[in-house]
């Protein structure tokens with residue numbers, strides 16, 4: 001009979017001496033690694049017991065690899081700062097926007113101590129949480145009143161629940177969009193308790209279609225900016241101004257969900273179809289809904305601006321309380337909005353606007369400088385600088401196309417997918433797309449201060465690919 005493999009299982013201490021495991025202890029934490037070592041050893045013990053005859057004991061280096069994978073998977077559950085080299089400046093998977101320094105500092109201040117979230121320091125009395133931000137939003141959008149909730153999905157849900165529950169909301173079939181993986185307008189209307197009254201067609205809805213649907217049960221008309229969705233061949237439908245006018249004549253509230261919601265004109269970045277909040281307010285929408293963390297470039301939040309009576313009604317609804325904004329996000333939003341008082345300052349200091357405002361020439365120069373440095377890394381065979389196309393939020397919407405410079409990186413001795421995988425799990429993770437066996441470093445979404453860490457990320461992989469724990 002062969003010796004019982006259970007007896008030969010290495011000890012926790014033995015495994016902690018292995019260089020891969022040791023590296024993890026330095027990088028992550030002793031306790032985390034020890035826990036993973038124990039878990040893996042328990043699993044191995046069970047596997048051996050379950051089929052004692054067939055299973056052989058894995059080698060120490062196989063065990064070390066398994067432990068490393070386990071530790072990195074666990075660690076991956078926390079948020080890690082990354083370099084976004086996808087070119088997608090509004091990247092849902094990477095937190096959408098980067099906050100301006102002022103906004104990040106405002107979070108640190110609000111987080112580090114008590115803050116006057118709902119206390120008026122002059123009178124010593126309670127005040128509305130939105131007090132801090134409402135004045136700024138009125139000033140910047142021209143609206144009568146404003147309310148900020150957790151996000152735009154929440155803003156839409158609360159608005160419809162407060163204004164239209166049990167009654168009908170008229171929406172064009174062309175506006176029943178889905179955003180990202182989980183937001184569907186039709187489902188949000190249903191969840192609010194309002195009844196969706198679909199009109200027109202996916203590619204064409206006329207003003208007559210809206211007018212015909214209005215009846216006793218109608219609570220509101222809803223216009224939705226299609227955002228990440230375009231339909232080639234859609235034409236001749238009602239313009240938003242006509243629908244706004246119809247709502248006014250029929251004395252119904254017009255809710256305009258403009259989605260990304262710009263506070264400066266994005267046509268200066270070549271983005272000609274991004275709706276401006278003040279324009280929608282001026283056009284007569286009774287309520288304008290938009291996200292704080294899309295084109296505003298602030299923290300996750302849902303902003304509602306419009307008629308005072310409507311805003312007051314929404315604010316009283318229990319959903320507004322349930323979806324109220326986090327004080328840290330509120331602090332960051334106030335700091336972000338303050339920058340818009342001087343648009344030049346906003347363009348300079350809000351990272352989203354600075355990234356969009358970077359000239360192609362600037363990106364090309366940086367790419368030309370960085371490419372040879374990246375090429376010097378041992379895992380890189382060749383680089384090539386290309387002019388490319390980036391899309392604002394990733395989806396290939398023609399009106400959201402941006403010019404960009406890309407460094408195409410051809411790997412040496414490993415597949416491009418694997419190089420991209422190693423870049424994602426390095427000390428400073430780099431997220432980049434792979435196309436035709438090359439890793440594409442798109443500089444449109446890379447901040448200049450990340451240029452050096454970007455090069456270092458390639459160098460770190462080449463250092464000792466088989467020894468570094470991230471090479472797993």
Ligand SMILES: *Cc1c(COP(=O)(O)O)cnc(C)c1O
Pocket residue numbers: 151152153154179183224225226227228257258259260290291292301302
């Ligand atoms: C993004 C978007 C939403 C959802 O906003 P969140 O802030 O992500 O909740 C809703 N409607 C439109 C039109 C959008 O573009």
